[in-house]
Amino acid sequence: MKGDLMKKIARFLVGVKSEMKKVRWPDKKQMVKNSAATLSFVIIFAVFFAVLDLVLSLIKTVI
Numbered sequence: 001m002k003g004d005l006m007k008k009i010a011r012f013l014v015g016v017k018s019e020m021k022k023v024r025w026p027d028k029k030q031m032v033k034n035s036a037a038t039l040s041f042v043i044i045f046a047v048f049f050a051v052l053d054l055v056l057s058l059i060k061t062v063i
């Protein structure tokens with residue numbers, strides 16, 4: 001039973017290693033571009049939700 005579990009784990013790890021060889025990793029230029037796009041969207045959405053929260057708070061105080 002214990003040996004069977006070890007074989008399954010070993011087979012899984014061999015599969016993981018095989019799949020990791022197929023991964024196409026981005027180069028530095030692409031990584032910087034993707035990171036800048038991600039940070040831009042995060043900042044834009046943060047500002048949007050902050051303004052939305054402020055507007056809704058003002059509406060709540062008026063009502």
